[in-house]
Amino acid sequence: MTATATTVLVGAVVAVGVVWLAILSATRASRLNRLHIRVDLARQALFGALERRAVVARAIAAAEPAAPGADTLMSAADAAESAAPAAREVAENLLSAAIAQTDPANRSPALTSELAEAQTRVAMARRFYNDAVRDARSLRGRRMVRWLHLAGHAPRPDYFEITERVTRG
Template identity: 65%
Template structure:
């Protein structure tokens, strides 16, 4: 064999090894990013649940203050159901709580309670947006060809969006 052939074969082997190393580094960075995004989704979900639970506490306070109203027991029940609902049924339970909150009369409601409810609603809105942004980013990366082909996400299920009606108009 001539030295030219050996040189060409050596260069080809080095190029192939370089491509494999590049692919391995790229796969590792994508897997790490996907893991970080999944952690972000989990943390955002916990924040969302905390905001929803705070809203439920405010709803129960409104129900307790307006105990003479026929809608107050419905509101208290909706808050309790929303807090204890499993993850798959949480959206529906939170939507029922939103409707129950809207059905309560706002007449003679203490300004502090109005402010507390508005703050709770705002926190739910923000937490839901942060969560859904994290879900979107994780789903986008998990949908990339390399991530799918190399199974960089393992066999984990893609996170789902959390869609609720945050504010329902109503009340008197």
């Protein structure tokens, strides 16, 4: 092989490598973008389920205003709905504890089933959200994504950890 043929061969191999890296980078960046969209949609669904649970808790407190813990339940529901995103987990845990302190015997069967449905939706929405966060963080942790900064300026998603059901105690 002559020097020119070797140069052409090395140039072709480098060009193929660069094209392969560009295609791989584009597919990883596209996948990461879709995962971030999935995280955002799951967060919206989670906050919707949390707001619905707060509305049900408020309805329980309004139905039995003289019941023990009704004031606490009402204020916890208000605090959970108006909490800043950074303080939302704490506020939701306080709401869970306030819900657990109410006596199910004082509730109507309709409110009890409504609360059970709302809590189930919160549990499912939280699992979907945390699954989406896990997938996005896993892809963001890969070497190629970190080295080439394929995540751009998107913030790293965080898990949403709350106590779903608190037993009455």
